[in-house]
Amino acid sequence: MCLQESLSNVYYVSSKTINKLIQVHDRIFCCIAGSLADAQAVTKAAKFQISFHSIQMESPPLVKAAASVLKELCYNNKEELQAGFITAGWDRKKGPQVYTVALGGMLLSQPFTIGGSGSTYIYGYADAKYKPDMSKEECLQFATNALALAMGRDNVSGGVAHLVVITEEGVEHVVIPGDKLPKFHNE
Amino acid sequence: MSSIGTGYDLSASTFSPDGRVFQVEYAMKAVENSSTAIGIRCKDGVVFGVEKLVLSKLYEQGSNKRIFNVDRHVGMAVAGLLADARSLSEVAREEASNFRSNYGHNIPLKYLSERVAMYVHAYTLYSAVRPFGCSFIFGSYDQDDGPQLYMVDPSGISFGYWGCAIGKAKQAAKTEIEKLQMKDMTCRELVKEVAKIIYIVHDEVKDKAFELELSWVGEVTNGKHELVPKDIRVEAEKYAKDSLEEEDDSDEDNM
Numbered sequence: 001m002c003l004q005e006s007l008s009n010v011y012y013v014s015s016k017t018i019n020k021l022i023q024v025h026d027r028i029f030c031c032i033a034g035s036l037a038d039a040q041a042v043t044k045a046a047k048f049q050i051s052f053h054s055i056q057m058e059s060p061p062l063v064k065a066a067a068s069v070l071k072e073l074c075y076n077n078k079e080e081l082q083a084g085f086i087t088a089g090w091d092r093k094k095g096p097q098v099y100t101v102a103l104g105g106m107l108l109s110q111p112f113t114i115g116g117s118g119s120t121y122i123y124g125y126a127d128a129k130y131k132p133d134m135s136k137e138e139c140l141q142f143a144t145n146a147l148a149l150a151m152g153r154d155n156v157s158g159g160v161a162h163l164v165v166i167t168e169e170g171v172e173h174v175v176i177p178g179d180k181l182p183k184f185h186n187e
Numbered sequence: 188m189s190s191i192g193t194g195y196d197l198s199a200s201t202f203s204p205d206g207r208v209f210q211v212e213y214a215m216k217a218v219e220n221s222s223t224a225i226g227i228r229c230k231d232g233v234v235f236g237v238e239k240l241v242l243s244k245l246y247e248q249g250s251n252k253r254i255f256n257v258d259r260h261v262g263m264a265v266a267g268l269l270a271d272a273r274s275l276s277e278v279a280r281e282e283a284s285n286f287r288s289n290y291g292h293n294i295p296l297k298y299l300s301e302r303v304a305m306y307v308h309a310y311t312l313y314s315a316v317r318p319f320g321c322s323f324i325f326g327s328y329d330q331d332d333g334p335q336l337y338m339v340d341p342s343g344i345s346f347g348y349w350g351c352a353i354g355k356a357k358q359a360a361k362t363e364i365e366k367l368q369m370k371d372m373t374c375r376e377l378v379k380e381v382a383k384i385i386y387i388v389h390d391e392v393k394d395k396a397f398e399l400e401l402s403w404v405g406e407v408t409n410g411k412h413e414l415v416p417k418d419i420r421v422e423a424e425k426y427a428k429d430s431l432e433e434e435d436d437s438d439e440d441n442m
Binding site: 056064067093107 | 331
């Protein structure tokens with residue numbers, strides 16, 4: 001999973017180092033997009049619900065369950081909220097999975113997904129370069145390149161690239177400052 | 188032997204001096220008055236069998252069901268006060284439905300039976316309500332967790348089982364169930380054994396006619412809980428009747 005960490009309000013960029021990768025459980029992370037305030041509130045509630053659910057089930061939660069919790073929150077409060085999520089992680093039943101929870105509360109399982117304001121610039125790249133069953137290194141490269149391209153073109157994206165690798169064994173964080181990202185011809 | 192509560196048994200909110208809640212025990216007696224239901228878990232599924240006593244020839248065949256579908260993959264066999272059981276089946280259905288709505292996948296049976304048990308237990312705490320007078324057996328099959336069998340009784344506890352029986356002949360049924368090697372059997376083999384056990388424990392003298400209600404859930408039904416198809420049920424009943432005759436014959440020889 002990877003995110004560019006910049007937060008802007010209408011007139012200026014408030015921060016270039018916001019954490020938009022929220023851990024909702026040991027092996028499940030959420031990328032947040034849209035109104036950061038809404039997203040933070042929703043993930044806080046979801047984190048609690050998922051943690052409680054996991055304790056009741058006496059086993060780590062399914063990624064699908066975590067995504068469903070977020071979806072319920074988004075759908076039932078769709079009038080007030082403006083936040084979208086990408087939930088991804090690993091569980092014992094189905095292994096690694098990626099789910100999108102869109103603005104109105106749609107839940108979709110996908111092999112890979114992109115989101116946020118900069119994503120519009122990299123749909124072509126992602127569709128062309130994605131292949132199933134990539135190795136960890138190939139995946140990291142794909143994600144880093146995609147982010148770099150998006151941050152290069154989108155005026156409200158930039159700052160730091162934050163990647164997280166989630167496996168059965170554990171979670172690994174990779175942080176790449178903007179100037180260390182791969183460079184493409186437009187720079 | 189049963190003992191009289193004398194004063195400590197008027198409400199569920201009272202303990203007796205020897206630490207019993209008589210109302211809950213009386214509720215369990217209500218279960219023992221009803222006809223037998225058994226559930227057995229095997230290698231690839233769960234089979235339920237219920238001895239439905241036919242009180243009148245005017246009853247429509249197949250009505251008065253004692254086995255319910257709680258969710259696509261979960262079945263519930265009941266014994267005791269049927270009206271209580273039916274309302275609890277609605278509670279179980281709502282639990283399963285809410286779980287799927289919130290978490291996006293089938294409810295695990297252990298969790299469902301704990302939730303229903305918690306609900307049943309709540310009715311044993313207050314004098315304003317009476318405990319539920321029914322026990323039930325939940326069974327389900329899932330690709331990853333395999334077959335599961337849980338029983339909930341009026342006191343509000345739930346346990347997992349390989350085989351269990353509730354109702355008037357539960358002791359006799361348990362004895363028969365213990366003789367089976369259910370962990371090595373498939374559903375198809377088990378259906379016949381379940382039918383046989385119900386036929387064995389049925390008391391010809393006290394209760395006259397009965398209808399056998401059989402249901403299963405497992406690999407054979409692709410994880411869907413449903414009544415056993417008619418031809419398989421007929422075959423199972425034939426096996427049961429033949430086995431009983433053999434035993435009768437061998438008894439006569441011994442005499």
